Amino acid sequence: MSDPVSYWMSSVDDDLTPRPGVDGDVEADVAIVGAGYTGLWTAYYLAGLAPRLRIVVVEAEIAGFGASGRNGGWCSALYPESLTGLARRHGAERPVALYQEMQRTVDEVGRVAATEGIDCHFHKGGTVVLARSAAQLARARDEVEEARSFGFGEEDLRLLGADEARQRCGASRVLGGTYTPHCAAIHPARLARGLARVVERRGVRIYEQTPATALEARTVHTVRGRVRADVVVRATEGYTPALPGQRRTLAPIYSLMIATEPLPPEFWARAGLAERETFSDHRNLIIYGQRTADDRLAFGGRGAPYHYGSAVRTSYDREPRIHVALAHSLRGLFPDLFPRLGEPRIAHAWGGPLGVARDWTASVGYDRQTGLAWGGGYVGDGVATANLAGRTLAHLITGTDSDLTALPWVGHRWRRWEPEPLRWLGVNAGLWATATADRTEARRGRPSRLARVVHRFTGG
Numbered sequence: 001m002s003d004p005v006s007y008w009m010s011s012v013d014d015d016l017t018p019r020p021g022v023d024g025d026v027e028a029d030v031a032i033v034g035a036g037y038t039g040l041w042t043a044y045y046l047a048g049l050a051p052r053l054r055i056v057v058v059e060a061e062i063a064g065f066g067a068s069g070r071n072g073g074w075c076s077a078l079y080p081e082s083l084t085g086l087a088r089r090h091g092a093e094r095p096v097a098l099y100q101e102m103q104r105t106v107d108e109v110g111r112v113a114a115t116e117g118i119d120c121h122f123h124k125g126g127t128v129v130l131a132r133s134a135a136q137l138a139r140a141r142d143e144v145e146e147a148r149s150f151g152f153g154e155e156d157l158r159l160l161g162a163d164e165a166r167q168r169c170g171a172s173r174v175l176g177g178t179y180t181p182h183c184a185a186i187h188p189a190r191l192a193r194g195l196a197r198v199v200e201r202r203g204v205r206i207y208e209q210t211p212a213t214a215l216e217a218r219t220v221h222t223v224r225g226r227v228r229a230d231v232v233v234r235a236t237e238g239y240t241p242a243l244p245g246q247r248r249t250l251a252p253i254y255s256l257m258i259a260t261e262p263l264p265p266e267f268w269a270r271a272g273l274a275e276r277e278t279f280s281d282h283r284n285l286i287i288y289g290q291r292t293a294d295d296r297l298a299f300g301g302r303g304a305p306y307h308y309g310s311a312v313r314t315s316y317d318r319e320p321r322i323h324v325a326l327a328h329s330l331r332g333l334f335p336d337l338f339p340r341l342g343e344p345r346i347a348h349a350w351g352g353p354l355g356v357a358r359d360w361t362a363s364v365g366y367d368r369q370t371g372l373a374w375g376g377g378y379v380g381d382g383v384a385t386a387n388l389a390g391r392t393l394a395h396l397i398t399g400t401d402s403d404l405t406a407l408p409w410v411g412h413r414w415r416r417w418e419p420e421p422l423r424w425l426g427v428n429a430g431l432w433a434t435a436t437a438d439r440t441e442a443r444r445g446r447p448s449r450l451a452r453v454v455h456r457f458t459g460g
């Protein structure tokens with residue numbers, strides 16, 4: 001359990017030696033703050049479109065230190081706001097275009113990983129989301145109905161009967177589920193670290209161990225000197241509130257994970273996930289899992305408390321109570337398999353912050369007047385979305401005419417979060433309500449009214 005950042009960062013194919021930091025003032029054309037997926041994909045596509053640009057990335061720790069080196073490895077077409085929620089503001093057509101682009105984005109990540117030789121264990125086996133109660137089954141049906149009403153067919157999302165769902169994922173008490181092919185399981189840190197190497201090959205300069213202390217038009221102030229650039233990109237997601245003036249832009253919500261030791265073939269013969277399908281169930285408080293390339297279960301979920309003042313600290317990455325609850329949930333999915341095959345040894349436990357905007361939507365944008373650009377607010381669906389953000393930012397910054405820059409999330413301005421203590425009360429009340437809704441549904445079987453309220457609040 002001693003991984004300094006995450007199991008993933010402890011199992012990458014390099015030794016994590018930090019690159020040199022900023023040392024004095026630096027001149028560039030584009031300065032990107034944050035070396036996670038958003039920053040690195042932006043650098044990647046910018047360098048491809050405009051090879052002569054001087055692009056620098058400034059990272060407080062090392063590339064992949066943030067959520068990009070810690071996540072569940074679902075490279076999925078999931079977007080944080082539902083089609084219905086988006087359609088309320090943009091009409092039906094533009095949200096469909098965004099969802100279709102998200103589907104293509106999953107393949108784009110796989111394409112670049114293959115072309116650039118990034119061995120991130122990308123395998124597109126889709127996602128199975130189980131329904132394990134009447135309430136969950138009702139939600140599965142609603143989801144499919146919503147997809148159909150926007151023109152998405154069986155090839156995008158379909159309802160599974162109990163047998164087919166169980167065949168894909170041999171959990172207990174399975175009544176049915178949904179399946180989408182639009183997801184790949186990846187080793188997230190291998191993608192982040194590999195991308196960092198690739199952008200360097202494209203001429204991008206990455207400065208590590210260099211926290212930015214302030215971002216303003218044309219200048220990034222760091223603890224070790226200033227970076228002057230025409231364009232400054234904020235790619236700090238869950239860490240954004242620590243920057244001056246950004247305290248109420250995104251709230252850092254923690255997601256926590258565990259990973260088992262590699263599990264034996266007898267386990268997998270019953271548990272399935274033969275295509276490394278990422279898996280979850282239709283409960284309200286999100287859980288997510290994947291079968292790793294070396295046959296572990298990597299499993300995570302929300303439920304960790306939001307910390308007063310949008311604080312982000314290393315000590316929050318490990319919450320024993322939540323890690324124990326996650327192990328309990330994992331055992332609860334496979335209760336028939338684990339006792340018989342021995343208890344799974346939880347070999348790793350970690351977590352990290354992800355960025356949530358007040359209106360629960362993601363955004364990417366570039367203000368040509370100030371030269372300030374941003375991407376984030378992915379609410380836990382950032383693996384593929386950050387790639388789309390990077391491609392879009394590259395087009396916006398270079399003035400490239402494209403369909404991407406017309407997508408409805410481009411230029412969206414977030415409402416600010418409430419000041420404390422309202423923010424603390426609101427976010428933690430939301431987390432509590434979500435967990436309570438699950439307990440009520442488990443008891444009564446039917447969908448809880450509280451769950452509907454929470455879904456409305458979170459853009460569902």
Ligand SMILES: Cc1cc2nc3c(=O)[nH]c(=O)nc-3n(C[C@H](O)[C@H](O)[C@H](O)COP(=O)(O)OP(=O)(O)OC[C@H]3O[C@@H](n4cnc5c(N)ncnc54)[C@H](O)[C@@H]3O)c2cc1C
Pocket residue numbers: 033034035036037038039058059060061062063064065066067068069070071072073074075076210211212213235236237238239240243254255256257288300351352353354355375376378379380381382383384385386
């Ligand atoms: C436990 C967990 C599980 C998740 N699971 C999934 C999943 O399965 N699928 C999915 O799609 N999404 C998932 N997510 C969300 C996803 O990982 C993120 O949305 C995505 O990685 C965000 O990428 P990013 O580059 O915007 O931010 P990050 O990867 O967080 O990168 C931000 C970087 O900025 C750096 N930084 C911060 N402040 C400064 C500063 N002042 N100066 C310089 N650098 C700074 C940080 O050190 C960090 O490296 C998960 C997140 C977590 C935490």
